[in-house]
Amino acid sequence: MNSLGAEIWQAVVVCFAAVFTNNILLSYFLGMCPFTAVSREVRTAGGLGAAVVFVMTFTCILNWMAYRYVLVPLHLEFFRFILFIIIIAAFVQLVEMLIDRFSPALYQSLGIFLPLITVNCAILGASLFMIIREYSLIVTIGYGFGSGVGWLLAILAMAGIRQRFNESRVPEGLRGPGITLIIAGLMALAFIGFTGVLS
Template identity: 65%
Template sequence: MESSLNAPVIFFASIFTNNILLANFLGMCSFLAISRELPSAVGLGTAVTFVMTCTTALNYLVYHYLLVPFDLVHFRFIAFIIVIAAFVQLVEMLIDRYSPRFYVVLGVFLPLITVNCAILGVCLFMVIRKYNFIQSVAYGFGGGLGWLLAITALAGIREKIKKAPIPKALEGPGISLIVAGLMALSFMAFSGMIHVG
């Protein structure tokens, strides 16, 4: 059975109602580590969006044309992680070769992305929810944009609360988690709009 939602709905749902970060908690490690300053947060978010869109498409093809016909579905974890790692490596080499200026902006974040669970998470959700190709790409792209939105917002807030008097033991990760929780609460306001299984 295929999912019956059309691609635009999935796209908007993955940005707002089912934000990959605030509803599914994916990509938390880099979310907390890289959100101290706005520029690097935007850089990482952009890189994640790009890689997520491309690897979701690639992994869809790998899963449906390689793993399913040969009955290798159990090997999907290994296959997905290899595709992601290889793609990241390739992109890093290409950017380094052809656009050094772009490399300065994005290059440092690319190695981090291989172990960003949001990327692998989107690929696994795509399989579990039985999306078709167009739906998967929409989901990957929307998920990436949603992640970019969340990390940009958190970085902006964290820059502002730097001077706020926070209890000593709550500084750093503690307060970031509370901010993220409040963001998750406010994103729940969108949840009446669309329902995604």
């Protein structure tokens, strides 16, 4: 058994890896739909990104517990897709109601993005990755948080770049999603530069 300290250290390493070297968006292509659709303005991109960080961290923890303590003892592992998506949907719904009830100001800035998140592949993807890689609970927390922050970083950078692009003359066929994908490719190239920093 690993000691607690070693596990926390592993969680930190996994967290940094999830932000930089294995960015969930730029190296696994997850969460592309909102990435191309909601990256026009830095403000909205930041709101959506913050919501993703929050939801991803907590759904990873909940899904880990559900998998470990419900599905594995019952030998129902194949059922995980359905259980995970139900947990994610329920969690998002609950958070939306709580925020609406207790903090209308936060609801104004964050709440509108929450329904979008249920169908964000990155959330389900992070849960599935953590099962396949057999992370422990502490490492899962680091992974969920790191993946969320990685996604936030990618969409913020993209929104910043796209705002600068407003005045540029992009070839007709490339406007909109086309140029977004080219920029994403260049960003992915830049992020590959981080490979080897953590080892």
